Amino acid sequence: MVFKQLLRVACVASLSVLAIAVVSAFPLFEEMALTANRLAHHPTSLPSQAHALLAWVQVYKMELTLGMFLTLGVLTFALFILDREFRAHLQYKLSTSIDQRRFMITDPALLQKIRLSRIGFMIALVAIFILITVTYQSYRNQLIVQFFALGVFLFNISGTYFFGSLKRAGQMERLVNRLNLYHQNKDEAQEKLVQADKRLQRQTASLAYLASHLNKQTSSQLFYQALIKQSAETLSVARVSVWMYSADKQQLVCEALYELKTQAYTQGQVLVANDFPHYFDALKQARVVVADDVYQHSATQDFVVDYFPSQQIGALLDATIWHDDEMIGVICHEHVGPAREWTLDEQNYAGSLADLARLTVELHRRQKVETDLVEHQENFEDMLKTRTASIESNAKLFRFLVERAPVTILYMNAANEIIEMNPEAERITGYSRDYAIGRTYQSLFVPEGMTGEHEALSSDVFFGNKIQGQEMLIRRADGSTTELSISRSMELDAEGNPVIISIGQDISQQKALEASLIKAREAAESADRIKSMFVASMSHELRTPLNSIIGFLGVVLQGMSGELNVKQKDQLGRAYASSKHLLSLISDVIDISKIEAGFLETHQMTFDIKEVMHDVSHAVQHLVIERKLNLQIECPEGITLDSDRKRLYQVVLNVVSNALKYTEKGQVSVKVMPLPEQLEIVVEDTGIGIDEAGLAKLFKPFERIDSRLKIKTLGTGLGLYLTHKILTLLLGGSITVNSKVEQGSTFTMRLPYQMPEVEAGKLVNILEGQ
Structure with a gap:
C-alpha cells in the first residue's frame, strides 16, 4: 500500500x-508553430526551432x-x-x-x-x-x-x-x-527406487513361480498360459501373448493370448511377414523391442492404421525367443491407454520370460528326442535284420550284374594281384578265373615291350589318380593282342584295405571301323578336289568363247559393223549385259573352285590402300549415278599393305557394290581405320537391312536374302561367299556384319598388314554348310 x-x-x-x-x-508553442510554418516555405530555418526549445528549458x-x-x-x-x-x-x-x-x-x-x-x-x-x-x-x-x-x-x-x-x-x-x-529430484529418485524395488520383488516372485512349473509334465500350452498370466499381472499390462514362427519363417502363429480384464485365453491368430515387414525386421535385429509410444516407433508403423486405434493400444514391449542362434518366437506385451515408459527392469523381466519360453521349448524337444530314441532302440533289431537282408539281396544283385556285364571287370590288391574277374574278362583274355586269381596283372596281360607304360598307369592309380578311357593294348592267353579302353581307380574295402578296380571295353572293332572311315574320308576329299579341278578347267574353257562373244557384241554395239536401229541396240545391249553377268559368274566359280582345290594363286606385293579405294570408287560410279546415291570413302594417307592387291580389290568391290544394290536412298560410306595389328575397313549403308534369318545364311553359297529388291537385283549368291573365302583363307582376315531391318547394314572387314602364307589342302567344299 x-x-x-x-x-x-x-x-x-x-x-x-x-x-x-x-x-x-504556450508562447513558445505559438513561436514553434510559426517556425514550422516558416520551415514549410524555408527549410533552411530549422536551427531556430532547436534554439527556441533550448530557451524554454533554460527558462x-x-x-x-x-x-x-x-x-x-x-x-x-x-x-x-x-x-x-x-x-x-x-x-x-x-x-x-x-x-x-x-x-x-x-x-x-x-x-x-x-x-x-x-x-x-x-x-x-x-x-x-x-x-x-x-x-x-x-x-x-x-x-x-x-x-x-x-x-x-x-x-x-x-x-x-x-x-x-x-x-x-x-x-x-x-x-x-x-x-x-x-x-525434489532426490525425493523423486528415492521414490523411483522404492517403486523399482517393489517391481523387482514382484518380478522375482513371478519368475520363481514360473520356474517351479517348468518340467516335463507341464505341456507347452499350459506353461505359456501361466507365463502370460503372470506377466500381465506383474507388469499391469492389458494383453500378453506368445507367438511362434512357422517353419518357413514367414508367419507368426499365436500359441496363447491372455486378456487381463476378462481373464480369457485365445489362440490361433496369424501374422504374415509380407503384411508387416517393419515389425518382422525389427524382431530380427533386437533382443527386446521397446515402443513407449507405438505411434512414434518405427517398428510398429504397420499397425497404426487399424489395430492400435481399434484396441486403444499406446505402448508395446516385445521380447524375442531364440534357440540355437535362431529366432523361434516372441512374447508381446500390449499396454492399453496412453504412451508408457517401459523401465529397464521391465525390459529385463520380459527378456527373462523369453528365456523361460526357450527353456520349455528345449525341454519338450529334448523329451521328444528321448522318446524317439527309445522307439528307435526298440526297433533297432528289426531294422538291423531288414538291413542285413537288403545287403545280401544287393550283393546277389551286384554279383548278377558283374557276371553279365558286357565289359571286363578286374579286382586287384595293391600289388596288382588278381582277386576277382568276371566272365566277360575270361572271354576277352582267354584266361580262366581260377587260373588268373593270385597272379599279377603284368604277368598275364602286359605285352612285351609295354611294361613301362603299364607300370606308369599302375603308379598313377596307386597315388589316387583315376584313369578314364585310357586306350591300352593287352596280351591274350593265346599270345595275340587286343585293344581295350580302360578305366581304373583305387578304393578301400570294408576293412580299409586298398582295392584296385579295373574296367575295360573291347575297342578293336571300333578302331577297325575308324580306320575304314578315315580311308573313305580321304577318298571323298580326293574326289572333291578332282571335281573342283574339273569345274575350274571347264569354267576356264567357257570363259574363252564368252570373251569373244562379249567382244564382238561390243564391236557391233559401237556401230563398227553398220548402223543399228533402236530395237537392235536394245536387244544387243541386253545380250551384252547378260554375257557380262555370265562372265562374272564364271569368274566367281573359277575362283571358288581354285580355292577349294588349293590351286588359287596369290600375288603378294606392297601397295597403298588409298589407291585400291580409288579404283573401287571408280568401278561402282555407274551404280552411284544410276541409283542417285551418295558414296563417301574416308581413307588416311600413307597406309600400305603387303598382301594381294587384286584379291583385296575384289573383296572390297563385292561388299561396296552389294551395299549400293540394296540401298534405295541415302548413302554408302567406306571408312578405312588402321588398328595396331590389323587394318579395318567398314562399309555402312542406309539400305533395306537384313533380318535374323538372312544373317544366318549370308555367307553361304547360292543363298540370296529374301527382300523386295531380290527380283530387281541380279545375283547368284556367290559374291559374299567368295568374299568370305578370300578374306579368311587367302588374306588371313575376317568379315562380320551387323544389320537392322529398314535401317541399314554395317560390314566390318579386318586383315593383317602382312598376308600369311596360304597352305593348300585345308580348304572346305563349296557345298558344305558355313
Whole structure:
C-alpha cells in the first residue's frame, strides 16, 4: 500500500511540474508553430526551432530540475520498499521447511514492480544529468548547480546500493530454488527406487513361480498360459501373448493370448511377414523391442492404421525367443491407454520370460528326442535284420550284374594281384578265373615291350589318380593282342584295405571301323578336289568363247559393223549385259573352285590402300549415278599393305557394290581405320537391312536374302561367299556384319598388314554348310 501511495504522489508531482511547464510554454508553442510554418516555405530555418526549445528549458530549468529530483526521491524510496519486501519474502522462504518451500513462488507482480522501478530510476537519473549539463551555465548562483550535482551523486549511490541489494537477493532466491529442485529430484529418485524395488520383488516372485512349473509334465500350452498370466499381472499390462514362427519363417502363429480384464485365453491368430515387414525386421535385429509410444516407433508403423486405434493400444514391449542362434518366437506385451515408459527392469523381466519360453521349448524337444530314441532302440533289431537282408539281396544283385556285364571287370590288391574277374574278362583274355586269381596283372596281360607304360598307369592309380578311357593294348592267353579302353581307380574295402578296380571295353572293332572311315574320308576329299579341278578347267574353257562373244557384241554395239536401229541396240545391249553377268559368274566359280582345290594363286606385293579405294570408287560410279546415291570413302594417307592387291580389290568391290544394290536412298560410306595389328575397313549403308534369318545364311553359297529388291537385283549368291573365302583363307582376315531391318547394314572387314602364307589342302567344299 505504501508503495502505491508513493507512486501516486510521484505521479501527481510530476504532472504538476509538467502542467506548469506547459502553461508557461504556450508562447513558445505559438513561436514553434510559426517556425514550422516558416520551415514549410524555408527549410533552411530549422536551427531556430532547436534554439527556441533550448530557451524554454533554460527558462524553466529550476522547475524541471526540482520535478526530476522529486521523481528520483519517490523512485529511490520505492526501491527501498521493494528491497525490504523482497528480502522479507526470501527470509520467510528460508525459515519454512523444504516441503513447504517447494510450492512458494515469488509473486510475479513484485518482480514486475522491481523491473519498472529500476527502469524509471535509470531514465530519471539520465534525464536530470542531461538537464543539469545543458542548463548549469545559465545559473547565476553556481552554488545551486553544486547542490544539484551533489543530489545526483547521492541518488546515484543510493540507486546503486538498492540495485546491488536486489541483485543479491535475486541470486539468493535462485540458489534457494536450486536447492529446492535438488531436494525434489532426490525425493523423486528415492521414490523411483522404492517403486523399482517393489517391481523387482514382484518380478522375482513371478519368475520363481514360473520356474517351479517348468518340467516335463507341464505341456507347452499350459506353461505359456501361466507365463502370460503372470506377466500381465506383474507388469499391469492389458494383453500378453506368445507367438511362434512357422517353419518357413514367414508367419507368426499365436500359441496363447491372455486378456487381463476378462481373464480369457485365445489362440490361433496369424501374422504374415509380407503384411508387416517393419515389425518382422525389427524382431530380427533386437533382443527386446521397446515402443513407449507405438505411434512414434518405427517398428510398429504397420499397425497404426487399424489395430492400435481399434484396441486403444499406446505402448508395446516385445521380447524375442531364440534357440540355437535362431529366432523361434516372441512374447508381446500390449499396454492399453496412453504412451508408457517401459523401465529397464521391465525390459529385463520380459527378456527373462523369453528365456523361460526357450527353456520349455528345449525341454519338450529334448523329451521328444528321448522318446524317439527309445522307439528307435526298440526297433533297432528289426531294422538291423531288414538291413542285413537288403545287403545280401544287393550283393546277389551286384554279383548278377558283374557276371553279365558286357565289359571286363578286374579286382586287384595293391600289388596288382588278381582277386576277382568276371566272365566277360575270361572271354576277352582267354584266361580262366581260377587260373588268373593270385597272379599279377603284368604277368598275364602286359605285352612285351609295354611294361613301362603299364607300370606308369599302375603308379598313377596307386597315388589316387583315376584313369578314364585310357586306350591300352593287352596280351591274350593265346599270345595275340587286343585293344581295350580302360578305366581304373583305387578304393578301400570294408576293412580299409586298398582295392584296385579295373574296367575295360573291347575297342578293336571300333578302331577297325575308324580306320575304314578315315580311308573313305580321304577318298571323298580326293574326289572333291578332282571335281573342283574339273569345274575350274571347264569354267576356264567357257570363259574363252564368252570373251569373244562379249567382244564382238561390243564391236557391233559401237556401230563398227553398220548402223543399228533402236530395237537392235536394245536387244544387243541386253545380250551384252547378260554375257557380262555370265562372265562374272564364271569368274566367281573359277575362283571358288581354285580355292577349294588349293590351286588359287596369290600375288603378294606392297601397295597403298588409298589407291585400291580409288579404283573401287571408280568401278561402282555407274551404280552411284544410276541409283542417285551418295558414296563417301574416308581413307588416311600413307597406309600400305603387303598382301594381294587384286584379291583385296575384289573383296572390297563385292561388299561396296552389294551395299549400293540394296540401298534405295541415302548413302554408302567406306571408312578405312588402321588398328595396331590389323587394318579395318567398314562399309555402312542406309539400305533395306537384313533380318535374323538372312544373317544366318549370308555367307553361304547360292543363298540370296529374301527382300523386295531380290527380283530387281541380279545375283547368284556367290559374291559374299567368295568374299568370305578370300578374306579368311587367302588374306588371313575376317568379315562380320551387323544389320537392322529398314535401317541399314554395317560390314566390318579386318586383315593383317602382312598376308600369311596360304597352305593348300585345308580348304572346305563349296557345298558344305558355313
